Amino acid sequence: MKSAQVKWKEYASDQEVRWCPGCGDYAILKAVQQAFADLGLSKEKVVIVSGIGCSSRFPYYMATYGFHTIHGRAPAIATGVKLANPELSVWVITGDGDGLSIGGNHLLHACRRNVDLKVILFNNRIYGLTKGQYSPTSVVGTKSKSSPFGSIDSPINPILFALSAGASFVARSVDIFQKHLKSMLVEAGRHKGLAFIEVYQNCIIFNDGTFSDVTSKEGKRKRVLWLEDDYPLTFDEDDSKALTFDSDLMDLKVTDDKDKALVWNSDGRYDIFAYKLAQIDNPTAFGIFRKICRPTYEELVREQIFALQKRKGGKPTLSELFNSGERWRVLGDGVIKKLVR
Amino acid sequence: MKEAKREVVIRFAGDSGDGIQLAGTKFTEASAFAGNDFSTFPDYPAEIRAPAGTIAGVSAFQIRIADHDIHTPGDQPEVLVVMNPAALKKNLLDLAKGGIIIANTYEFTPRNLKKAGFDSNPLEDGSLEGYRVIAVDITSMTREALKDLPLDTRSKDRCKNFFALGICYWMFTRPLEPTINWIRKKFANRPEIAEANVKALKSGYNFADISEIFDARYEIRGATDLEPGEYRVVNGNHSLAMGLIAACEKAGVSLCYCSYPITPASDILHFLASMKNYGVITFQAEDEIAAVCAAIGASYAGSMGVCGTSGPGLALKMEAIGLAVMAELPLIVIDVQRAGPSTGMPTKMEQSDLLQALFGRNGEAPVVVIAPSSPSNAFDIAYKAVEIALRYMVPVIILSDGYLANNAEPWLIPREDTLPDIKVETFEGNGKFYPYIRDEKTLARPRVIPGTPGLEHRIGGLEKEDITGNISYDPLNHEKMVRLRAEKVERVQDIIPPIEVDGEDEGDLLVLGWGSSEGAIIGGVNMVRREGYTVSRAHLNYLNPFPPNLKELLSRFKRVLIPENNRGQLSLLIKGNFNANVVTYSKVQGKPFFRMEIYRKLKELLNEECAG
Numbered sequence: 046m047k048s049a050q051v052k053w054k055e056y057a058s059d060q061e062v063r064w065c066p067g068c069g070d071y072a073i074l075k076a077v078q079q080a081f082a083d084l085g086l087s088k089e090k091v092v093i094v095s096g097i098g099c100s101s102r103f104p105y106y107m108a109t110y111g112f113h114t115i116h117g118r119a120p121a122i123a124t125g126v127k128l129a130n131p132e133l134s135v136w137v138i139t140g141d142g143d144g145l146s147i148g149g150n151h152l153l154h155a156c157r158r159n160v161d162l163k164v165i166l167f168n169n170r171i172y173g174l175t176k177g178q179y180s181p182t183s184v185v186g187t188k189s190k191s192s193p194f195g196s197i198d199s200p201i202n203p204i205l206f207a208l209s210a211g212a213s214f215v216a217r218s219v220d221i222f223q224k225h226l227k228s229m230l231v232e233a234g235r236h237k238g239l240a241f242i243e244v245y246q247n248c249i250i251f252n253d254g255t256f257s258d259v260t261s262k263e264g265k266r267k268r269v270l271w272l273e274d275d276y277p278l279t280f281d282e283d284d285s286k287a288l289t290f291d292s293d294l295m296d297l298k299v300t301d302d303k304d305k306a307l308v309w310n311s312d313g314r315y316d317i318f319a320y321k322l323a324q325i326d327n328p329t330a331f332g333i334f335r336k337i338c339r340p341t342y343e344e345l346v347r348e349q350i351f352a353l354q355k356r357k358g359g360k361p362t363l364s365e366l367f368n369s370g371e372r373w374r375v376l377g378d379g380v381i382k383k384l385v386r
Numbered sequence: 387m388k389e390a391k392r393e394v395v396i397r398f399a400g401d402s403g404d405g406i407q408l409a410g411t412k413f414t415e416a417s418a419f420a421g422n423d424f425s426t427f428p429d430y431p432a433e434i435r436a437p438a439g440t441i442a443g444v445s446a447f448q449i450r451i452a453d454h455d456i457h458t459p460g461d462q463p464e465v466l467v468v469m470n471p472a473a474l475k476k477n478l479l480d481l482a483k484g485g486i487i488i489a490n491t492y493e494f495t496p497r498n499l500k501k502a503g504f505d506s507n508p509l510e511d512g513s514l515e516g517y518r519v520i521a522v523d524i525t526s527m528t529r530e531a532l533k534d535l536p537l538d539t540r541s542k543d544r545c546k547n548f549f550a551l552g553i554c555y556w557m558f559t560r561p562l563e564p565t566i567n568w569i570r571k572k573f574a575n576r577p578e579i580a581e582a583n584v585k586a587l588k589s590g591y592n593f594a595d596i597s598e599i600f601d602a603r604y605e606i607r608g609a610t611d612l613e614p615g616e617y618r619v620v621n622g623n624h625s626l627a628m629g630l631i632a633a634c635e636k637a638g639v640s641l642c643y644c645s646y647p648i649t650p651a652s653d654i655l656h657f658l659a660s661m662k663n664y665g666v667i668t669f670q671a672e673d674e675i676a677a678v679c680a681a682i683g684a685s686y687a688g689s690m691g692v693c694g695t696s697g698p699g700l701a702l703k704m705e706a707i708g709l710a711v712m713a714e715l716p717l718i719v720i721d722v723q724r725a726g727p728s729t730g731m732p733t734k735m736e737q738s739d740l741l742q743a744l745f746g747r748n749g750e751a752p753v754v755v756i757a758p759s760s761p762s763n764a765f766d767i768a769y770k771a772v773e774i775a776l777r778y779m780v781p782v783i784i785l786s787d788g789y790l791a792n793n794a795e796p797w798l799i800p801r802e803d804t805l806p807d808i809k810v811e812t813f814e815g816n817g818k819f820y821p822y823i824r825d826e827k828t829l830a831r832p833r834v835i836p837g838t839p840g841l842e843h844r845i846g847g848l849e850k851e852d853i854t855g856n857i858s859y860d861p862l863n864h865e866k867m868v869r870l871r872a873e874k875v876e877r878v879q880d881i882i883p884p885i886e887v888d889g890e891d892e893g894d895l896l897v898l899g900w901g902s903s904e905g906a907i908i909g910g911v912n913m914v915r916r917e918g919y920t921v922s923r924a925h926l927n928y929l930n931p932f933p934p935n936l937k938e939l940l941s942r943f944k945r946v947l948i949p950e951n952n953r954g955q956l957s958l959l960i961k962g963n964f965n966a967n968v969v970t971y972s973k974v975q976g977k978p979f980f981r982m983e984i985y986r987k988l989k990e991l992l993n994e995e996c997a998g
């Protein structure tokens with residue numbers, strides 16, 4: 046395939062990248078370019094749709110088709126793109142404010158409809174572009190310009206949101222976990238249906254280190270739990286700890302007994318654990334929470350059209366449209382009219 | 387004895403369950419086959435399941451039939467058919483003085499009278515003096531007529547609308563065949579029901595024929611001034627929908643209709659959702675904003691993205707429409723206007739979104755605004771909207787309203803091969819590509835469909851540098867782009883028809899209307915003309931840009947009367963743009979203008995002139 050020859054650097058546009066030096070967005074941009082190269086996507090087949098926020102500048106830096114839209118509405122616009130042309134590979138770039146605050150409704154509905162979109166949510170737990178207000182994912186007590194005494198809103202959990210909304214692919218990664226991030230993006234790209242990827246992204250200016258409990262050297266070693274199909278849910282030094290199911294509490298529990306570890310699978314059979322895994326932070330799970338197969342929205346839309354056309358003997362002409370219903374003919378002087386059959 | 391009448395207005399009214407809309411529709415068809423011109427208007431109850439027998443549950447259908455070309459469903463009914471006391475209570479005030487009331491006495495029980503708010507039976511207490519009351523026990527007579535049929539009483543009672551219809555067919559000399567044929571076809575699988583309805587219809591007809599209480603019978607001859615050709619009935623909503631399908635077919639784009647349910651626009655969504663075999667994609671979005679955004683996305687990806695809404699929905703869509711202005715993408719937004727502000731009166735019409743459509747966005751964000759003036763015209767307007775949106779890469783707002791949406795009239799069926807060719811080529815070019823390079827004539831930027839190799843580019847809501855489309859904060863570039871976007875809309879003048887004058891080319895008084903008021907204005911103007919007055923008339927379908935010759939036209943009249951169902955929004959635009967002496971005639975009651983109102987206003991102005 047010719048398209049497979051696109052090198053990752055060729056996905057970069059000629060525009061100068063303008064995020065703050067040290068921003069996590071750079072790493073995500075590179076991972077996306079590398080994933081596209083792995084996926085062998087031809088540039089003209091890709092449309093990147095974004096909303097508003099630091100991350101939403103993303104399309105300008107890609108040499109594909111791109112649409113930088115308005116705050117929160119990228120999933121709705123991307124849905125329209127997919128409805129019109131299901132052949133395109135459509136990626137939505139959004140952030141915690143864009144996707145979960147102003148645009149929460151659209152993201153919810155894109156997930157439940159299973160539109161074939163790849164949604165990358167850059168979660169930095171802060172409003173960066175508007176210069177530092179707490180966001181819907183900020184932890185309680187976050188001190189920001191609009192919450193000088195600490196935020197009091199209970200934060201939303203993006204993975205839990207996507208699982209509940211019915212996304213058919215749900216994953217989490219981190220900006221600086223380059224290899225893992227790329228592999229998640231490749232998996233998402235191969236998935237048919239709505240793929241939701243939460244990426245922990247460091248905003249070095251307004252919320253530096255908000256994810257240090259997992260991104261610090263020690264954090265990564267002790268707290269990160271990798272979700273891999275058919276592998277046990279173990280973590281910490283030498284996989285010394287494991288997650289097991291406590292049937293009394295009906296909950297996941299940390300244990301030192303590795304033999305009791307649950308063996309993970311994202312195909313939906315342990316969906317109930319996916320919800321549990323989304324809610325615990327020690328360990329914090331990274332990888333694919335859910336990957337199930339169900340028909341995409343745009344497929345179903347077209348199926349109905351084709352089924353009806355088949356049943357009615359093909360696409361009718363405009364004359365058939367105009368002539369539906371009772372008709373009559375006005376003749377010459379207008380007095381005599383007849384039923385048209 | 388048949389009395390010849392040039393026209394008549396009849397209103398059928400009854401409980402929602404009485405089959406009033408069906409009776410009205412069948413009367414309409416029979417009138418079509420009798421050769422009349424006609425115009426109809428249904429009035430559905432606002433509440434979905436109002437209790438039976440209450441005023442809130444009354445459903446009505448008005449039809450005006452004539453032996454000549456007419457344009458409105460009539461100001462006041464002259465004949466009122468009521469199936470219960472509530473229907474009488476709700477509609478009596480509208481009935482013309484001396485009008486005929488045909489009432490189903492069976493339902494005028496103490497209980498029903500009370501539900502309708504009558505203290506005593508108006509059929510008996512003399513309160514209907516001045517009207518001609520024809521009291522008929524329609525229910526019992528229907529039962530009697532169907533007594534030999536193997537149906538339960540409930541099913542028999544369902545046929546009473548056809549008995550009432552039979553009476554009206556006799557009174558107004560309508561042919562029975564079209565309705566009988568329809569019934570037989572409709573109930574082909576249930577012959578006993580078909581038989582019952584046919585029998586009820588014929589019995590009503592025969593009863594009126596032999597009973598002495600019907601002392602008058604009317605004949606309305608076929609209209610002689612209708613253009614020959616094939617006709618069918620359309621209302622404003624369906625006409626718009628068919629215009630969209632036809633235009634997209636002719637433009638070679640797929641139609642993607644994205645909408646969120648809202649009264650009175652939902653019917654367009656329903657109609658198009660059932661037209662999937664034409665390749666129409668319909669998308670019921672999660673909200674008004676998502677609907678317009680999906681339409682924008684669809685347009686961007688090569689379809690014709692369209693959404694339908696009403697005033698509150700238009701308000702929600704404004705930011706996104708601004709994006710389509712900035713990104714220079716085709717988009718059509720249909721606003722079926724209703725009485726506002728806020729939720730207002732959802733089932734009632736108004737023309738009060740004109741300024742919202744023109745100016746309701748942040749920044750300098752001009753769009754094309756057009757308005758159909760009749761149900762038939764709605765087809766042409768939708769067709770034109772598609773052409774403008776694609777050719778100029780610009781959003782178009784179509785302003786219909788709740789009256790036009792439901793008003794129905796005969797429609798001269800267009801021939802597929804005579805529809806104008808509106809194909810707009812997409813850009814596939816080669817060499818260096820610039821997304822904001824412009825067509826010299828239209829100023830449109832190239833329409834590039836994602837998926838085209840070599841033309842990958844980025845667009846968005848941030849200000850663009852002319853030609854390259856790169857983000858730009860350059861002050862002079864911004865001013866240039868603001869002017870370019872406005873000029874692009876102005877240039878749409880090149881493909882819209884000039885406004886025509888009905889009557890003298892110059893004079894003392896011009897009536898200038900826009901949108902759905904055309905029928906009433908024509909009616910009012912014709913009435914004063916018959917009295918020997920001279921008045922000219924012109925109607926605007928294009929509100930932004932205005933037709934190129936509007937300025938010159940206005941300069942030829944001393945005064946311009948602008949009737950509108952708002953507080954003077956078009957007047958404000960005309961005064962602001964042209965040096966015209968404007969008299970505003972404002973009506974904001976949730977109802978369209980009556981011919982008589984226009985007539986009286988014209989007389990008032992014309993007599994002033996004589997006096998002055």
Ligand code: SF4
Pocket residue numbers: 063064065067068069070099169173174247248249250251
């Ligand atoms: S403000 Fe934060 S998120 Fe935005 S570009 Fe700068 S570092 Fe990145």
